[in-house]
Amino acid sequence: MLAQRISLLSGSGTAAAREAAKLAATDGRRIIDLSAGEVIIHPPLSVREGAIAAINAGTNRYTDSIGLPPLRKAVAEKLSAETGIDWNTDDIVITAGAKQGLVDAALAVLDPGDEVIIIRPCWPTFPSQVLLAGAKPVFVDARPPAYIPDIGAIRAAVTPRTKAIIINSPNNPTGAVYDRTTLQDIGDLAIKYQLWIVSDECYSSFVFTGSRHESIVMAHPGVRSRTILVNAFSKELAITGWRLGYFAAPPEIISAAKKLQSHTTSNANVIAQYAILHHLQVSDGSFEREMHQRLAQARNAGLLILSGLHDLATPGAKGSFFFYLDLSRLVSALPARGPIRSTDDIARVLLEETDVASVSGSTFGDVNGLRLSFGAPPDLLESGLRRVVDTLNSLKTKYAAA
Numbered sequence: 001m002l003a004q005r006i007s008l009l010s011g012s013g014t015a016a017a018r019e020a021a022k023l024a025a026t027d028g029r030r031i032i033d034l035s036a037g038e039v040i041i042h043p044p045l046s047v048r049e050g051a052i053a054a055i056n057a058g059t060n061r062y063t064d065s066i067g068l069p070p071l072r073k074a075v076a077e078k079l080s081a082e083t084g085i086d087w088n089t090d091d092i093v094i095t096a097g098a099k100q101g102l103v104d105a106a107l108a109v110l111d112p113g114d115e116v117i118i119i120r121p122c123w124p125t126f127p128s129q130v131l132l133a134g135a136k137p138v139f140v141d142a143r144p145p146a147y148i149p150d151i152g153a154i155r156a157a158v159t160p161r162t163k164a165i166i167i168n169s170p171n172n173p174t175g176a177v178y179d180r181t182t183l184q185d186i187g188d189l190a191i192k193y194q195l196w197i198v199s200d201e202c203y204s205s206f207v208f209t210g211s212r213h214e215s216i217v218m219a220h221p222g223v224r225s226r227t228i229l230v231n232a233f234s235k236e237l238a239i240t241g242w243r244l245g246y247f248a249a250p251p252e253i254i255s256a257a258k259k260l261q262s263h264t265t266s267n268a269n270v271i272a273q274y275a276i277l278h279h280l281q282v283s284d285g286s287f288e289r290e291m292h293q294r295l296a297q298a299r300n301a302g303l304l305i306l307s308g309l310h311d312l313a314t315p316g317a318k319g320s321f322f323f324y325l326d327l328s329r330l331v332s333a334l335p336a337r338g339p340i341r342s343t344d345d346i347a348r349v350l351l352e353e354t355d356v357a358s359v360s361g362s363t364f365g366d367v368n369g370l371r372l373s374f375g376a377p378p379d380l381l382e383s384g385l386r387r388v389v390d391t392l393n394s395l396k397t398k399y400a401a402a
């Protein structure tokens with residue numbers, strides 16, 4: 001018999017979408033995969049060279065559980081340059097991807113019975129990790145078209161048991177980028193109610209509104225002592241498989257992570273640590289700039305295609321690399337007893353009839369959304385989006401009530 005905590009976890013919806021796409025491809029169909037949470041591009045040469053050099057040098061052995069000191073220092077310097085705030089080696093923990101940073105945070109601050117405010121639609125790992133820590137996710141809905149949470153709604157969700165709030169800007173899945181006032185209001189609220197802030201900034205390199213990413217610690221420096229700022233190289237360098245992330249946090253969280261990681265995974269993979277260290281030492285930022293440029297172009301081309309959607313708003317897609325469609329009007333126009341009644345059905349039709357993989361909003365706790373990644377190769381993205389537009393535009397007539 002399994003532990004009860006396993007029953008708290010649902011399977012990953014994004015992984016399920018990926019599996020469905022793979023399964024369809026085994027029938028010989030050429031699936032355009034717009035479901036992936038990663039940019040399809042080769043890793044930077046500097047990362048690959050760093051790894052090869054480390055392997056050829058015979059690099060092996062455990063490192064400090066929270067990472068190689070020179071890598072922690074290099075990450076602190078990177079974060080200082082990006083945020084304009086001073087960070088030191090001691091402020092940084094190296095993790096096996098952002099996911100480990102987030103689970104460290106959950107295990108370090110949550111006790112059974114604690115509540116954690118999570119802005120929905122949300123990446124499903126947030127509530128799952130909160131549940132694993134024995135705590136309770138409390139959802140606050142961020143509504144379309146902007147998907148920026150209302151501070152009054154967040155305040156209304158605070159109870160004496162609230163211990164933390166998780167924010168994620170730029171956001172997966174909605175593409176929202178929180179404005180400075182929202183970040184400051186969340187910061188004020190966290191101070192007033194003495195909450196931890198877990199700020200997942202994994203998509204910080206991907207802001208397309210002309211301005212740069214603003215971390216909550218930049219918008220509200222007063223929250224630094226209660227913020228766990230989680231980030232990773234996974235998305236920024238398109239190296240999701242290498243499993244290298246980090247977080248910056250106050251000293252008590254760093255000590256907690258040191259213990260947690262030493263008893264769970266030990267250190268992040270040593271070759272990956274050296275590879276990223278090499279990248280940070282030699283890179284002139286051209287890979288990152290090219291990625292940004294490619295995604296900005298993909299976003300523009302995609303928005304143009306999506307503007308052809310009838311009766312549906314074009315998504316904001318201000319950050320991350322997702323178009324998030326609000327299909328509420330389309331779903332409510334479809335017959336309640338018909339074959340297509342939900343965004344799950346729509347994602348299924350897109351895969352079965354047009355060979356395009358997407359992720360239904362239900363994965364993110366939102367019955368009205370549909371996520372399409374613009375990290376796909378540009379030519380595939382454009383033909384995939386055209387098929388999505390044609391299919392969505394035809395659904396109402398095809399399945400209209402007789």
Ligand code: PLP
Pocket residue numbers: 037096097098099100123168172200202232233234235240244245
């Ligand atoms: N945080 C968010 C919001 C994500 O969307 C993802 C991956 O999709 C992660 C964290 C996981 O990042 P990593 O692969 O670095 O663990």
